[in-house]
Every structure is written in structure tokens, then in C-alpha cells.
Amino acid sequence: MRRMKKILGTALAAVLLAGCTAAPPADSGAAAEAEPPPAAIVFTDALGHEVILESWDRVASLYGSFAETWLLAGGTLAGTTEDAVSERGLELGEDVAVVGTVKEPSLEEVLALAPDFVILSADVTSQVKLHDALAAAEIPHAYYRVDAFADYLSMLEQFCRLTGREDLYEENGLAVQRQIDAVLAAAEDKTGPTALLIRAYSTGAKAKGDDNLAGVILRDLGADNLADRYESMLEDVSMEAVIAADPDFIFITTMGAEDSALAFMTETFENNPAWAGLSAVRSGRCVLLPKELFHYKPNRRWGESYVYLAEILYPELAGQIQ
Template structure:
């Protein structure tokens, strides 16, 4: 690839500090323990309660009737086996169904929607929920996202109407969060068997993919996040950043000392200094308009053409369904697709 790898790595270490300017912060669970990725889960799936709990600092207590977990709002207790559930983030909707649950309402959209949930009530966009419609449904439980302030603003209304709610976090280290949240959901639904069976299969497949590249030369990459309004650089704890990190890819902005941050402002100067092997681009919103933003903010800069990744054709737009929306059960597919891009010699012929 590039011969001067040592100089490149020195530049990356310098950039870990100098890249930091303004940042994008998502609310996350405070003080919770993040067990290692692919943590051993070979406990007895028929047991319940804390003695068999792989995430004791997240799922705090399980009784015959309730489950208590630690959220960004503090300890939350919900009743097991709710009958009427509204879910205000489709990645959690997908995970809830994966855990054996069903829902009566969701937000608009077609991604991360299980077939069985296609025709349930739609409550509007994720940041513009019809609160009146939601309350009128008289749900037993509302599952919401801590990263969307308008959803968090509903909490007093839900409390006033005696509706249980779950503020969920998953934007930081999403692969780990996927495992923890699936465990939480299966505890609420009394389907521990699903957790131990499904997580074991998914993590085993991911580990096989990771093992394929463990002896390969580790490439460097920048992961650009493009919306219709801005371009940022993703960190190693974002959705794509975490998967790249687990595959051994060296992110040119691996971490910053700001809790809850998974993106920082983009700098062409620092990008040119590091000259990564790959440029990976994720998009949120209309893809064509996101590409226009990339063209305007990035490609139009004369320095763009000097990048090795550009000159050697290693710039990739990543598919939303795997790298913007949480892939959940499709994590092995996402890891494979990323592996094919950054380790083409390892995955040749697949």
C-alpha cells in the first residue's frame, strides 16, 4: 500500500488531538459497564434473575414481574410482558421483534421494519411524533431514543398518563449496545432463550470474520458522515467506526476525550496530512443530496485529488441499511461487506 507507514501512524496520533473541534454528542447511559465485544454468553438460558446476568451494571434487577435497568434518566423499572407497545425508533423496533415481541405502533419509514410490523399504526417522523395519537392508543410501554430530544420531552406526558417508558441508548459502541439491549428486551419478554441462541450465533459469525483478517496488514481509513447540511468525521465508537476498529482498521481520528461523542468536525488539512488508505462515506438523508454536500464541502477542495485513496480508487459510499441503520441480526453481513472493501486480498473470490 504505502511504504511510509511509520510516518503515517505518527501523524494519526497527532491528529487524534488536533482533529478535535466542535463535536456531535449523543446522550448515552451514564456509568454503565460495556463488557467486551463477543462476551461469553454460555449461561443457562432457563435461569432468570441477576445470578445469570452478563450485564449487571445495565440490567440491575429482574423479578417475576418487573425488570429494572440503568438509563440516562437513572433507574427505570418496567413491567414484564407488556401487551401494547409503541416503539419510536425503528432499529429498536427491529430488535424488539428479534427478542420475540410485537408492537402496536411505530414511526414512519421502511428501513429496519420487520414484515410483521409493516402495517401497524405509524405515529409520524422520529423527531415529530404525534403525542396525542400516541397517548390515545393507551400503550403499556413506550420505547424511545435518548438521542432525540423531542422524544425525551414526552416523558412528563407519559408519566401523567400512567404509561411506562424506556429511554434507550445505542449510538456509542453500537455492536456492544446491540448485545446489551437484546438481553434487556428478552428479559422483559421472558425469552432468554432467544438472547443466548441468537447472540451466540451472531457473535460467532462476527468473530470468524475478524479472525480472517487478524494477520493482514492493517489499513488506515477516514470515515466521513455526510448529511444534507454538513460533513463530519466518525470516530472509532460510531456504528461504522466500531466495526472498522474491530476489523483492525486504523481510524485516523480514533478517539477524543469527550463522553458521548461519535463524530467531530471534518478537516481537509488533517485528512491530507494523514493520507489514509481508504475513504469510507456514510450518508443520512437523501443520498443524492448527501453526495452534493460531499462534492461541495470535500471534493471541490483542490487537495482532495492529492489523496492516495482518491488516486487509487479507494473511496466508497457505504449502504445505509448496514452502516447508517443498526444492522442487528445482519451484523455478520455488515462486517463481511466492510471486510471486502478494506481487505480485498483476504476476501478475494467471496
């Protein structure tokens, strides 16, 4: 493994990770101990922190999606959070520790693993707050943000360069990119319908734009997401706003317990007599999107997410794309 790290370090010095920079040469007066080790990998993470990696044998991921991406790149895990099992269904060995939840990871349990690399989410406040403690413990760590397929592909490429598994970058990344490209080519000349993307949870609902993976896919497929016109719906969706928008399609994703989120939708919207008069409802175009493709990061299944929505938006494409 030590020899492999040396080889990887040499290769990565020539072909840098996306968004990474090589360690700068030391100034004549700089102290030698301030220089990164010769074989170190140096890059900047999603929050602008400089990350110096010398080893990645014991990796902990505090987000199940990112844990899966590390595994898809051929890596192994020392620890991860509970959602890796409950939401992603990852089969973790007995030697992989569960170190809390995404929103409440246990710093004590992470430190007990003696990790040489910790992967965190830039979008989870409690994880962002761990930066100072991890830095004080001198544990290399990096924050990532994945909102679209391009973000996943960039992360996978970086991870595969660390593991030396270019074959897995092809299989779980570039092959998916080709599938998405084929779907986009098939939909390129289509006239996009209007759509409203709603994310529902137990106590409310909000319209989502291209800060959401389903919103990004709708945009890429040429749909006119009405959340971009009715910005007030980004904070709270009202029945009045939905009536005013009257979209061709209504897409619903749920956050948290799906039963509770759907109960809120029924009570707030579907029980309103005006709901049945909406164009999308009359035409049978109110669609509940599956969580595994549109709420959780689909990772190597991202192409399936594009196919799923393309066939709904443009039924004539069904059977032509896969």
C-alpha cells in the first residue's frame, strides 16, 4: 500500500485532481516543516479550506451518499453515518463503525477511529462546525457539495485518482455521463412544458428550483420550472400560488417521513376543491417522484433519474432512451 501511495503521489503531481493545486515550492526562507510532504495530495475543498492528504487508508464519511461514492471509487470505510444503511442500503461490514447521524455525527466516535481522511458535507451546519475540532486534532478532512451530476462526477474522479481505479471512474461515472448525454440529445428539440417542483415535508411545502437535483434535471430537459417565476413559492407554497401558476406538470418530492409529508399535501392541497381543476391534476400529470432517484443523491443511477423524468415530460421518447 505504501508503494501504491508513492506511485499515486507521483502520478497526481503530473495530472492534478480537479480543483486541486500542487504544493508550491518553498521560498528560500521558509521553514522545511511548513512544506507538505513530497507525496502529499493538496487541494481546496468546497468551503475553501486547503486539504493536505498523505494517506487514505482509514476513511470516515459523515454522509451516506459520499460514503457510497467512496465505495464506488474502490475505497474502503472505517466509519460512516446511519443514513448509509437506512437510506442507501449499503452493506457495511462489522469492521465499519456507525458514528451517529448526518445532522448529529459523534465527534468522539470519529476521533476514536483514528481516521486519516474524513469526508463531510458542506451543506450540513453541524458538520461545518466540526472543522476547527478536526483541524485541532490534525485529522485531514474535506467538505464536498453535490447538487448536480457534474458535482458527483468531479467527486468520483477525485476519489478514483486517490484509489487508482480509473476503471471505476469509467464504469460509475463516464458511462453514466454518456447515458445522460443521450437523453439530453433526444430531448433537445422538444418544446418544454411548464412544471412545478414541490418538496413536501410533515409541516410544509416549498417550490424548488435548480438548487435541487430534480430541479437541475428539469432545467436540463428543457422544462419551464415555474418556481423561477414565482419566487415567493420558494419559501412557502400556497394553494393560491399553485392555482395562479397552473403548471402542465406537478412533481412532488418528500423530505423526512413520506407518509407525513403526503398527509400534509392531502390536507393542504388535495382536499381543496380547486386542486381537481388544475391542468396537471386533470391530465394525470401530478407525479410523486421516487426518493432513491430524486431526493437522495442517485450517484451511479443519475442516468436513470434523467430517463425517468424525460419519459414523463416527453412520452414519445419512451422506449427510445434507456
